[in-house]
Amino acid sequence: MATTPSQFTAVETASPRADLSVIALSGQLDAHTAPEFERFLEQEVRNENKHKLILDFSALEYISSAGLGVLMGFIEEVRSDGGDMKFACVPEKIYHVLDLLGFPVVFTIAPTVDEAAVAFTN
Amino acid sequence: MATTPSQFTAVETASPRADLSVIALSGQLDAHTAPEFERFLEQEVRNENKHKLILDFSALEYISSAGLGVLMGFIEEVRSDGGDMKFACVPEKIYHVLDLLGFPVVFTIAPTVDEAAVAFTN
Amino acid sequence: MSAENIIEVRIFEPNTSVLAELREFVISTGRLVGLAEETLRNIALAVDEAATNVIRHVASQHPCLIGCTCETNSNHSEVTYEISWDDTKPFNPSIPEKEVISQRIGTFTPGGLGIFLMHHLVDDIAFDYNNGKCVVKLIKRV
Amino acid sequence: MSAENIIEVRIFEPNTSVLAELREFVISTGRLVGLAEETLRNIALAVDEAATNVIRHVASQHPCLIGCTCETNSNHSEVTYEISWDDTKPFNPSIPEKEVISQRIGTFTPGGLGIFLMHHLVDDIAFDYNNGKCVVKLIKRV
Ligand SMILES: Nc1ncnc2c1ncn2[C@@H]1O[C@H](COP(=O)(O)OP(=O)(O)O)[C@@H](O)[C@H]1O
């Protein structure tokens, strides 16, 4: 029986401010789709030099440590370029996982994209 | 046909000075044996807190980037603890690989273990 | 104590394309035995973490298959998911302390999250090794 | 130009326990076609790097097997080792510049060494994709 492998997409969506990039995540972010997400962030951060990122989690159904590892791999890089990665619209079931690991201490988690944008002061 | 998988050993051997650890490598250090080498260095550096290491390459027959990646993963850690990793007795065929990648710029490579020990000044 | 009724067993290829099916296996068998939706999600994540580790750290070194078994004990007070795989040596990792994980997250150092998560998503976790098979048991009391 | 005489083909399971056999395959076939010892070592390392990448980055995502073919062209002026594997998309990486590699080594950042090495250990490297098969061709002029 062939179940479909995990599906995941990351796309840039409308941003409330020109200096910010909003990235909408959807589907399942596990060890199967993490490499795809990593390539997406490489393109954004390294090739297009974007480093003020808001990640919109509203359509994300699932995340495992493989997906969280990808995020951890970029946070230092965007911060050293004067940017940050802020999380918005995190569903309860995903928040539960972030919380278990202590992500809220290190990452700003805002209820909406607009509130995440306000958290970028400079 | 079942050829034996790659064999590799790392063992601590007699050191010329009490503050230095000499590690003799032998066999083939590739992606199959690299995890074993990583566990060995984790034990030495993280558990036994050794951070002045001389790696004796004389009996090492083969190295690939997977093995070199393990070394790169520990160099910063030992240096931040006031230590270093110095290479000794590197056979010509192994030196060729190190040289292609520019390792001699970052790692001290000494002809003998005693000369590597002298390079640890403090 | 001991898990005695096998509900279902399935064998998976050791690559990440099976993870979605593996999670569905946990969710459908867990529903069968009456676990709550939040519990199902937690166990599915714990099982995913265990299998991902086998795919990343074992299957890249040796050929192996991954088995997943759902069992309950005789009085149905416990549901156990066993993840098993062929290996040449036992696997019995120490569970990282919360402080170690906080420090890793704070310094953006990856690694160690999977085993920490597994441990915190179920009531009990046990590691076993028998006849060339490693087993992780993820136990949920109901 | 085109490699026409197939010397030997072998299929490998995608895990690191096959790497020793793969290198021996390169060395024995390379000796057969008269390559010098140093050349044999260089090609064996390049082939190991290509296969290690498939084991680490492809086989963990999808089931696949790794093929290795040794061929010479009609006038025996070139020996080509082809490493091929099942994949859903082409693989055609850019070769990192020497400066990029120096910088990575200098900042102890792993990654990128394998493809750099492959490129510098042979005379020519080419990537191809046909009917769900990725191919890396490692070419040595004799
Ligand atoms: N099934 C396994 N067999 C052997 N080693 C394992 C296994 N699972 C995990 N490990 C080891 O334990 C470490 C921690 O695992 P984990 O917490 O899942 O984090 P990660 O896999 O992200 O490093 C891994 O890096 C690996 O070295």
Ligand SMILES: Nc1ncnc2c1ncn2[C@@H]1O[C@H](COP(=O)(O)OP(=O)(O)O)[C@@H](O)[C@H]1O
């Ligand atoms: N066969 C492959 N298929 C897909 N991606 C690959 C493959 N080989 C290499 N890559 C990608 O290219 C990157 C660089 O490869 P490499 O130079 O061998 O370094 P490393 O594997 O140590 O990262 C890898 O991290 C991986 O993302």
